[in-house]
Amino acid sequence: MTTLARRPLLGLLGAAALAGTAAAQPAFPTRPIRVVIPFGPGGGTDNLIRMLEPHVSRALGQPLIIENRPGAASVVGTEMVARAEPDGYTLVALDSSFVINPGLLPSLPYDPARDFAPVTILAHAPVVLLAHPSLPATTLPQLIALAKARPGAFAYASGGNGAPTHLVGEMLKAEAGIDLTHLPYRGTGPAMNDIIAGHVPLGVNGLSASAVHITSGRVRALAVTGDARAEAFPDVPTFKELGLPGVDLYTHWGVLTRAGTPPAVIDRLATAFNEAVLRPDLKQRLNDLGFVPAGAGAARYAETIARETARFTAVIRAANIRPD
Structure with missing residues (x-):
């Protein structure tokens, strides 16, 4: 990344830090927070968020209300958050579908870059x-x-x-x-x-x-997939070691909210989610379920979204994948 390219990012991080310490910031949260999961129950996103929910709720002092809203390759639930108020009280928990859909679907009812603010990357697998x-x-x-x-x-x-x-x-x-x-x-x-x-x-x-x-x-x-065997399943080989290096994709999970949400609110949410996913007492449980905890924060998530959107768009076009 060039010096010129780094300056806006550094400025954004500095502004977020200042906003997080400003005494004039209103208290957050003061009511329950809705977390939309745009998939059905029982999948990776659902499992991860429900595992973290009690710890995040306790850290924030307010309950997380989890809603499963599947449909249209995660677009239905994701759009709900794109139309929410930019106050941090409506979140969406997503996997890599967020960076796949721009290359897959000819038109989306939201702009992934304009309508959302990354909160944090939770894990990958x-x-x-x-x-x-x-x-x-x-x-x-x-x-x-x-x-x-x-x-x-x-x-x-x-x-x-x-x-x-x-x-x-x-x-x-x-x-x-x-x-x-x-x-x-x-x-x-x-x-x-x-x-x-x-x-x-x-x-x-x-x-x-x-x-x-x-x-x-x-x-x-x-x-x-991956360069190394999964810690929880050391007997399962990778595609790469079996001579298929082109079969290479990691799923990542993250939390986003509506664009325009105050930086201090995003920082508060990111801290709560990151502390939960990095808890030592959850590490083995997460590993046993195949998750690799990340807790990477908003800036890292924004970089991942930009990079992976470009990558998956190229894969989709090469395979000529079309939506249902």
Whole structure:
């Protein structure tokens, strides 16, 4: 980053710090805070926010009211926050869909850059390729051989058309040269339910939403994204070590609010969420669920949004992915 490019960012951080210490700032919060999750119950975002909720509520002195509002690849719930008052009392908890949708959807009912203010990155996690135990393939090389012998015979479930899990599935198809049928679901929770039930032989899901089911043996993990094996599942190889380095995507989770929210309010929210996700007593539980805690703050989240939006837009165009 050049000196000229750093100056606006440094100025913004300085202004936020001054605002956070200004004696004239009104108290915040004085009433419950709504957290919109634009996905159904049981997915990675839902699991993470509900784990952090009691700690964040206690730190803020007000309860977090969690609302699941799935639909339209997370657009329905996200738009609710874009139309909220810029006062910090309405938040949205999102995964990487926030940086995928601008490249996937021809028009959004909001401007991701103009209508939202980043609060913090909570965590990130690899994506995992799953198989039902009945599938006659216990490793990724075996699956690839099976899929090549029977093109189009096997389907994989994802959390939705254009979701991070869908992108990983398309990366796998392109990198391995196999033909799999994509079955999009309205969220990772419903997708996982059908994988466990054996209605779909394969699935691509966030490791955080899959961990308990892998541990229980209800599904089999064939490979994870990333440069290194997941701490919680050291026996599961990476796509990279199996010769598929192009299958590379990490899901991240963050919290945003309405643009125009006072910097001191954003700082207060970020501090509460960061302290919760970095609690030592939650570290093992988060790791067991496949999350890597971040607690990176607003500036880091803004940089991530800009970088990942450009990256995923390129992936979507290369794979010719279209919305439902």
